[in-house]
Amino acid sequence: MRRRDFAKKVGLAALASPFLSLLSDGPVRADGGRAKYLLFFFTSGTDSARWTPAGSTENEIRFSAMNEPLAAMREDLVIVENLDSFGTADEHFDPGGLTGYGMGATAPFDSVDQFIASRLGAAGARTPFPYLLLGGNPTQTPSTFFRGGEPLVPIASPVDAFNVLFAGASLPPQEASDLLRRRRSTLDHVSGELRALESRLGPEERAKLDLHAESVRALEERLRLRLDDIGTDVAACAPPAPADGAQPLLDAQIDLDLAVHALRCDLTRVIAVQIGHHQRTPIDVPEIGAPGDWHDDLLHGDPEPRTRLLALERWLASRFVDTADALKAAPAPDGMGTLWDQTLLVWARDMGDGVIHRGDDMRFVFTGGAGGFLRKSPLGRYLDGRGQHHQRALLSCVEAMGITDLSFGNPSAGTDGRLPLGGLAA
Amino acid sequence: MRAWPIALAALLAATACEGGEGGPWRPGNRPPPAPGEDAGVVVRPPPPPRDTPRCEPTIGRPMLRRLTSTQLRNTLEDLFDSPDVPDPGGTLVDPVTRGYDTDARASIRDLGAEQIMLYAERVAAWGVEERLEALTSCTANTPICRIQLIRTVGRRLYRRPIEGETLLAYDSMFDPDTDFASGAEIVLRTMLQSPHFLYRMEIGEPVDSDPSRVRLTDYELATELAFLLTNSSPDDELLDAAGAGALRTDDGLDAQVDRLLEHPRAPEALARFARQWLGIDELYDRPKDPAAGELPDALRASMLRETDALFLDVLESGGGLARLFEARHTHVDGRLASFYGWPAGGDELTRVELDGTDRPPGVLGHASLLATHARADGSSPTQRGALVRRRILCESLPPPPPDVDTTLPDTSGARTTRERYARHSTDEACAGCHARTDPIGFALEHFDGIGRFRAEENGVPIDDSGAIVGTRDGDVPLDGPESLSGYLARSPEARACFAEHLAYWAFGVEGCTYDDLTADFDADTPLIELLRRLVHSAHFRERAVADGG
Numbered sequence: 001m002r003r004r005d006f007a008k009k010v011g012l013a014a015l016a017s018p019f020l021s022l023l024s025d026g027p028v029r030a031d032g033g034r035a036k037y038l039l040f041f042f043t044s045g046t047d048s049a050r051w052t053p054a055g056s057t058e059n060e061i062r063f064s065a066m067n068e069p070l071a072a073m074r075e076d077l078v079i080v081e082n083l084d085s086f087g088t089a090d091e092h093f094d095p096g097g098l099t100g101y102g103m104g105a106t107a108p109f110d111s112v113d114q115f116i117a118s119r120l121g122a123a124g125a126r127t128p129f130p131y132l133l134l135g136g137n138p139t140q141t142p143s144t145f146f147r148g149g150e151p152l153v154p155i156a157s158p159v160d161a162f163n164v165l166f167a168g169a170s171l172p173p174q175e176a177s178d179l180l181r182r183r184r185s186t187l188d189h190v191s192g193e194l195r196a197l198e199s200r201l202g203p204e205e206r207a208k209l210d211l212h213a214e215s216v217r218a219l220e221e222r223l224r225l226r227l228d229d230i231g232t233d234v235a236a237c238a239p240p241a242p243a244d245g246a247q248p249l250l251d252a253q254i255d256l257d258l259a260v261h262a263l264r265c266d267l268t269r270v271i272a273v274q275i276g277h278h279q280r281t282p283i284d285v286p287e288i289g290a291p292g293d294w295h296d297d298l299l300h301g302d303p304e305p306r307t308r309l310l311a312l313e314r315w316l317a318s319r320f321v322d323t324a325d326a327l328k329a330a331p332a333p334d335g336m337g338t339l340w341d342q343t344l345l346v347w348a349r350d351m352g353d354g355v356i357h358r359g360d361d362m363r364f365v366f367t368g369g370a371g372g373f374l375r376k377s378p379l380g381r382y383l384d385g386r387g388q389h390h391q392r393a394l395l396s397c398v399e400a401m402g403i404t405d406l407s408f409g410n411p412s413a414g415t416d417g418r419l420p421l422g423g424l425a426a
Numbered sequence: 427m428r429a430w431p432i433a434l435a436a437l438l439a440a441t442a443c444e445g446g447e448g449g450p451w452r453p454g455n456r457p458p459p460a461p462g463e464d465a466g467v468v469v470r471p472p473p474p475p476r477d478t479p480r481c482e483p484t485i486g487r488p489m490l491r492r493l494t495s496t497q498l499r500n501t502l503e504d505l506f507d508s509p510d511v512p513d514p515g516g517t518l519v520d521p522v523t524r525g526y527d528t529d530a531r532a533s534i535r536d537l538g539a540e541q542i543m544l545y546a547e548r549v550a551a552w553g554v555e556e557r558l559e560a561l562t563s564c565t566a567n568t569p570i571c572r573i574q575l576i577r578t579v580g581r582r583l584y585r586r587p588i589e590g591e592t593l594l595a596y597d598s599m600f601d602p603d604t605d606f607a608s609g610a611e612i613v614l615r616t617m618l619q620s621p622h623f624l625y626r627m628e629i630g631e632p633v634d635s636d637p638s639r640v641r642l643t644d645y646e647l648a649t650e651l652a653f654l655l656t657n658s659s660p661d662d663e664l665l666d667a668a669g670a671g672a673l674r675t676d677d678g679l680d681a682q683v684d685r686l687l688e689h690p691r692a693p694e695a696l697a698r699f700a701r702q703w704l705g706i707d708e709l710y711d712r713p714k715d716p717a718a719g720e721l722p723d724a725l726r727a728s729m730l731r732e733t734d735a736l737f738l739d740v741l742e743s744g745g746g747l748a749r750l751f752e753a754r755h756t757h758v759d760g761r762l763a764s765f766y767g768w769p770a771g772g773d774e775l776t777r778v779e780l781d782g783t784d785r786p787p788g789v790l791g792h793a794s795l796l797a798t799h800a801r802a803d804g805s806s807p808t809q810r811g812a813l814v815r816r817r818i819l820c821e822s823l824p825p826p827p828p829d830v831d832t833t834l835p836d837t838s839g840a841r842t843t844r845e846r847y848a849r850h851s852t853d854e855a856c857a858g859c860h861a862r863t864d865p866i867g868f869a870l871e872h873f874d875g876i877g878r879f880r881a882e883e884n885g886v887p888i889d890d891s892g893a894i895v896g897t898r899d900g901d902v903p904l905d906g907p908e909s910l911s912g913y914l915a916r917s918p919e920a921r922a923c924f925a926e927h928l929a930y931w932a933f934g935v936e937g938c939t940y941d942d943l944t945a946d947f948d949a950d951t952p953l954i955e956l957l958r959r960l961v962h963s964a965h966f967r968e969r970a971v972a973d974g975g
Contacts, residue, residue, distance in 0.1 A: 090828055091825055129537075133536075138516055138519050139522060139708070139711060140522060141521060141522050141523070142521075152535075152536060153519045153521075153536075155516060155537065155541075156516055156519070157515050157516040159515065160515055160516045160517070160541060163541075163544050164537055164540055164541060164544065167544065182612070183543060186543070186612070186615060186616045186619060187539075187543070187619075189595065189616055189620075190539075190616070190619050190620060190621070193620055193621050193622060194621050197490075197621055197622075200629060201488070201490070201629065202487060202488060204487065204489075205487075205488065205489055205490050208490060208492075208531070208533045209490070209621065211533050211534065211535035212533065212534040212535065212538070212539065212621065214535070215534055215535050215536055215537070215538050215539035215540075216539045218536075218539070219539045219540045219543065222540070280708065280711055282711050282712065282713040283713060284713055290715040290716070290717060290802065290803070291713035291714060291715055291716070291802055292713050292715065292802040292803070293712070293713055293802060296801060296802070297713070297801060297802045297803070299833075300833055301801055301802070301803070301833060302833060303833055304833075306833075355831060355833060356828065356829050356830060356831050357825070357826060357827075357828045357829070357830070358828055358829065
């Protein structure tokens with residue numbers, strides 16, 4: 001939205017508001033520090049009217065019943081609401097929540113996790129995994145995370161995630177070294193077969209094999225890194241092997257714990273945990289109420305006063321607090337304080353109001369020590385986005401990670417939508 | 427800002443948020459707004475009647491098709507002749523497109539190679555430890571034993587003979603200083619990560635008379651046939667037939683089709699299509715409120731068995747689509763019989779004649795379908811109507827308009843589901859869409875959210891009258907499930923839709939690959955005949971080369 005359009009929308013009187021400084025054409029830069037780690041807590045849209053902490057001000061959050069569990073960490077929270085996706089996140093299936101691109105986009109767009117991971121990699125971040133995507137529901141079509149316009153599939157099973165991240169971590173050095181060398185030898189053979197096969201294929205099938213070959217190359221690189229790191233005590237930061245949670249919601253809860261451990265081991269800098277799926281998430285958790293499906297029964301089948309959706313949102317808020325607590329309890333891999341100190345934890349959603357299918361009231365919850373990036377207030381901070389493009393919140397994540405390349409997002413958002421949020425950074 | 431200040435129940439929400447049936451999801455395939463579509467209610471008329479439900483035939487390109495997770499597991503179970511192969515879990519995640527797990531665009535990317543590596547290592551270690559004797563009886567670390575193992579396992583995993591450099595490369599993986607089992611484990615885990623194992627090749631070879639096409643090779647054809655009819659790799663007999671060139675003739679192909687239809691894996695493979703077509707493969711993922719009825723997993727399994735059995739029975743008995751909708755018998759195990767209120771038997775399936783019972787004929791009366799397409803706390807005429815429109819008639823339904831509260835409204839005063847839904851279908855904001863779904867679902871209202879028969883709801887006798895609006899014959903009144911089944915049994919649109927679904931399930935590609943199926947396809951055309959047509963169709967045996975070379 002152009003500045004004059006925005007002015008029309010919010011009314012000319014608002015032009016005098018300090019918020020309009022957010023729309024200045026110059027980049028808004030954080031004077032504070034930067035986060036080293038980014039953890040996305042990603043969920044479906046909610047009932048905006050019930051979730052919003054009505055009466056909040058920039059210096060005080062007044063929690064609603066839906067998000068009251070967040071009050072336990074109010075001094076660390078910055079809630080931003082009333083951001084507009086401008087049609088990119090109006091429906092459950094829309095890809096805009098983490099991308100800024102709507103349904104119908106043909107550009108090879110990335111979600112913000114991918115953009116950040118690629119920029120960190122280009123800047124020399126040396127971790128075994130450039131990013132991790134966990135959670136979701138494997139029986140449903142993915143539409144949250146994207147690279148090059150193609151949806152990415154999170155690892156849904158905590159057991160699978162654990163195996164990828166930590167299996168073999170406790171092997172004695174010589175055994176680990178032998179295993180890694182054997183694996184590299186096998187992958188050499190596989191790479192050779194992939195190359196030979198590609199020469200027989202048309203462009204579309206070659207592209208498919210290119211993805212596979214890239215996956216093998218990345219694995220070879222991880223193995224090389226692990227060989228270099230033989231002797232470091234990854235086992236000390238690995239969690240016990242989990243069991244699957246039997247339903248997507250509980251799987252995601254385990255994933256959040258794995259995510260914290262992965263950061264604690266410095267296995268990656270960027271993790272997103274998708275909690276449930278926007279179309280099919282069976283929920284059978286006693287504290288949430290009678291079994292039901294998140295989409296069918298809680299968003300669209302829970303009559304006023306939406307007691308089950310209320311209970312679900314409170315459950316989610318509690319898991320968000322748990323994750324923050326786990327970050328606070330974990331030492332940072334570099335020994336400089338805790339993970340909390342170095343992590344930006346963000347609760348983002350696929351849309352604004354999931355009950356009535358609206359994307360013009362997007363909301364984010366920012367927290368974490370984040371290297372001092374966030375400006376905080378003892379009673380919490382609440383920022384009214386006043387209809388700015390929600391892409392700005394995603395750009396704030398980019399900025400918080402110390403990335404100066406702010407080319408992320410949908411160019412059609414205009415200049416206003418291509419800047420980080422003002423007022424968020426310290 | 428809000429166009430609908432009073433929350434209205436756009437009851438399409440439960441299924442209409444899915445983005446329609448317009449093909450695999452990716453940004454870009456939402457249909458553009460129709461003229462007049464704006465804020466508010468979107469009313470899209472049903473497609474015009476199709477006198478000839480045919481399409482312009484297309485033939486796909488050469489391709490690689492990644493194994494599905496089930497195909498991976500089945501192949502390894504067959505290789506080791508054991509059901510105890512380590513579970514692949516999420517090693518391969520299948521994209522679900524149009525409700526099927528067979529999307530030919532499935533790929534391996536990102537952490538996929540690592541997950542496959544870890545799984546291959548588990549399987550290889552398990553296989554050598556537990557089932558080496560199933561692969562070979564020659565276990566000395568000698569050239570003869572090594573080559574025998576590589577040829578045997580390679581033929582089953584590469585789905586063609588392994589010779590030459592490939593054979594030598596695998597032989598070189600054996601260390602002369604270690605035992606045979608160690609080398610066998612390396613060979614196994616390498617083969618299990620090979621693209622020749624993970625992808626089904628449908629690349630083809632040139633056809634002399636037509637440079638614009640390639641013909642699938644004998645082994646590629648054998649592979650396609652095996653995965654279609656058994657959802658697993660070709661067995662030795664099929665590979666032998668391919669090696670002898672027997673699949674190049676119609677008779678040779680038919681002989682293998684006949685044989686594979688008797689294969690122990692065929693029932694599960696074919697029933698899998700029926701489950702995905704009707705969406706009932708999601709039954710286990712449908713939470714149910716115990717207050718509305720308990721639905722333990724064992725009972726869900728029994729429900730699915732019933733639908734599997736009917737579909738397979740229709741196939742085996744030469745029945746057509748009409749019989750699937752109108753069969754006056756079913757097959758139930760003791761658990762489901764008890765649920766239906768019939769005399770309970772044991773675990774085996776028993777044929778039951780439906781006349782004189784409260785279950786309607788055909789698949790629409792199955793609890794699997796009725797429980798899947800329902801809410802957690804009750805039935806859903808909208809979801810059931812949407813099933814018919816989308817999956818059985820291949821019509822698109824728009825997502826609910828923005829700003830409409832799709833939650834069921836205040837129900838005070840409404841004693842039945844029908845009253846609640848009917849009330850809102852008369853509301854202008856909702857009626858347009860609901861007119862296309864709810865009156866179909868009303869015909870199934872004798873069945874609650876878990877598929878139980880009910881004569882009344884809250885003391886009110888069930889009214890199962892309804893309608894299918896906008897058909898080629900105008901609005902068709904319904905009087906209960908039998909009239910709905912009767913309409914679908916004779917609907918040309920339902921037949922064309924079935925053919926389209928069958929072809930997509932088989933090929934995993936968009937486009938009109940199903941035209942060969944629809945010719946002279948009437949209500950009684952045996953469904954098994956459609957499967958044969960599929961095998962003889964152009965896309966099954968040939969592929970188009972874009973530039974003619």
